[in-house]
Amino acid sequence: MNNTSVTRPSFLQAGHGTTSAVLLVTPDMAREWLKHNTHNRKIRERAVADYSRDMAAGKWLMNGEAIKFSTKGALLDGQHRLHAVIAAGVSVLMLIVTGLDEGAQETMDAGRKRTTGDTFALRGETHFTVLASVLKRVWLWDQGDHRFTQSRVPTTAECAQLLAERPEIRRSVEIAVRVHAAFRYLPQSATGTAHHLFSRIDGAEAVWFFARLGDGAELPAGHPVLTLRNRVMTERADRRSVPDYRYMAYLIRAWNAVRDGRDLGRIIQAPDAPMPMPK
Structure with a gap:
């Protein structure tokens, strides 16, 4: 990926392996990416509401947690953050990672949440x-x-x-x-x-x-x-x-x-x- 020219992940990058970039994710980009949200857990509306309030207030900081896509282009992690971008109506800097094995989804969000x-x-x-x-x-x-x-x-x-x-x-x-x-x-x-x-x-x-x-x-x-x-x-x-x-x-x-x-x-x-x- 090129940080300055890429506006959305290249979902199929054969031979390129895992790639990453920091992008300013707009509501339109979030809507497009959520079309690839074909295999994920149920949306927690309260989480979306919490995230969107912080985003709208300008208190959402990029912390290294990524929006993650598989080698086939499926959204593996980040659906709540993307829905929050849409709900807040603002653009947010996020780390984007593509080219992950689909089996890696089972290990995501398995740690203890920071309180x-x-x-x-x-x-x-x-x-x-x-x-x-x-x-x-x-x-x-x-x-x-x-x-x-x-x-x-x-x-x-x-x-x-x-x-x-x-x-x-x-x-x-x-x-x-x-x-x-x-x-x-x-x-x-x-x-x-x-x-x-x-x-x-x-x-x-x-x-x-x-x-x-x-x-x-x-x-x-x-x-x-x-x-x-x-x-x-x-x-x-x-x-x-x-x-x-x-x-x-x-x-x-x-x-x-x-x-x-x-x-x-x-x-x-x-x-x-x-x-x-x-x-």
Whole structure:
């Protein structure tokens, strides 16, 4: 291939072996190449949506992963990226490899996918797994997914952008880790997300709330934080499976009661009840 003159792979290059080039892949090129997508796995629409959002936002970086074609011209790998180029309506630089044995398709995408937490670890972030979890939930919350259904999840680039815009989330993660070390009955992802949301409303009150959540010090009977602690300890003792959104609801109900200055005898969140909003 010639990097400057080739506009699409030469699918049949007899005697030329495996070839590669970096090309600016346009939506029209992607449509043409997908005509050769005759033997591949089922399209995952969420992956296409995730990739296309990053491409449209200019956050898709060429990372060496190739669009791959066989010696017979069949598309072996890259269908999701090509569909994303079309969906985004932008042109993207990509590495193109042709002339591969068709049997090589069985070995593609067999490795463990790099997670958002892995990326933050490489960047030197502390508590990177918790940080990734909190960023995803804050992103979902801001998108209106208050029950964390994750029908649409943020990409690593979107999580990184959120952290750049709100670096204070790192502090929320630190608080979540600290609370969990003292009181191990709440998931750090829910605690960190709640800390960030509550701190937006009243930073000073959030400091007190999460300090008492961790140590339970001098809380009288009926105090919302004590009721919250008792609720989650009981559920853990009963080995109940509690989804993250319900932990969030418990935290918000306790927080709202503290803000209102009222006691809270019990915390209930029915499965079909709407998520309360922090105030």
